[in-house]
Amino acid sequence: MVNHFNVELDMLTVSESAPEQNTAYERMKYFMHHVMDDSLLIGSDDDALDAYLATGARVIVLPDEPVDQIVGIMLYLKLNAIMENRMVITRTETWSTQGDQTSYIHVAGENVGPNLGQDGWWADARPTWSSIKPTASGKVVNLERLGEWKDLDLAWDDDHKSTNDSVIFARFDKDADQ
Numbered sequence: 001m002v003n004h005f006n007v008e009l010d011m012l013t014v015s016e017s018a019p020e021q022n023t024a025y026e027r028m029k030y031f032m033h034h035v036m037d038d039s040l041l042i043g044s045d046d047d048a049l050d051a052y053l054a055t056g057a058r059v060i061v062l063p064d065e066p067v068d069q070i071v072g073i074m075l076y077l078k079l080n081a082i083m084e085n086r087m088v089i090t091r092t093e094t095w096s097t098q099g100d101q102t103s104y105i106h107v108a109g110e111n112v113g114p115n116l117g118q119d120g121w122w123a124d125a126r127p128t129w130s131s132i133k134p135t136a137s138g139k140v141v142n143l144e145r146l147g148e149w150k151d152l153d154l155a156w157d158d159d160h161k162s163t164n165d166s167v168i169f170a171r172f173d174k175d176a177d178q
Contacts, residue, residue, distance in 0.1 A: 003041075003098040005068070007032075007075060010091035017086075019157055024086035027127075027154050028079050035129050036075075041066035053132065061130045063115035068094045069104040070116065076106045078122040082149075084156075127152060 015021055039058040042049055043065045052059050064070050072094030080089050088108075095103045106112075121128045126147055149155045 001098055003096050005071060005094060005096045007072065008093040009075075009079070009089050012088045012090055013086075014088055015086040020086040023154055023156060024083040027082045027149065028087075030152060030154060031079065031082055031127065031129075035127070036060070039129070041071065059130065059132075061132055063120060068096050068099040068102070069106075071096075072104050073106050073112050073116050074122045077112065077116060081123050081125045082127065084125050086156075125149075127154075 013021055015024070035058065039060050040052055041060050041062060042052060044061050044063055046065075049059075049061065060066075062070055062074060072092045075094070076089055076092045083089075091105065091107045093103050093105045095101050116122060121131045127149060128147065
């Protein structure tokens with residue numbers, strides 16, 4: 001069914017570094033606007049999963065039927081994972097048009113249930129949205145999804161630093177044969 005979700009978030013700033021706070025916020029915005037927007041949400045046991053995956057559309061696979069409560073908990077977990085403790089979501093409130101505008105609230109410390117534990121893509125800090133690997137079918141080749149924030153220029157500053165701090169000096173003789 002076509003659905004329109006609304007999500008309210010309460011967040012705490014943990015990092016004292018403004019660039020880290022900005023990167024955390026930009027990661028959250030990227031996930032919400034470039035992954036969640038216009039995506040297909042489906043449960044991993046849905047009979048139509050393979051057919052939707054074959055379309056090449058952005059399919060977000062959840063461990064259960066994508067009802068408002070599951071979507072809210074997934075967002076709570078995933079957004080906290082991608083912000084890597086630079087900012088922390090303490091509360092989500094989720095409702096949708098298909099859910100009769102009933103709000104589902106999830107707060108820090110609440111039980112997330114057996115399906116949305118720490119073993120899924122929603123607990124992965126990378127910009128992923130499925131544990132299912134893309135496949136090639138017929139003449140359509142599905143490309144691998146981005147796997148790292150540095151590919152999106154959203155890595156932490158310390159991730160950009162080189163581990164090799166050596167400087168090599170060379171002396172070239174301008175009269176040497178080449």
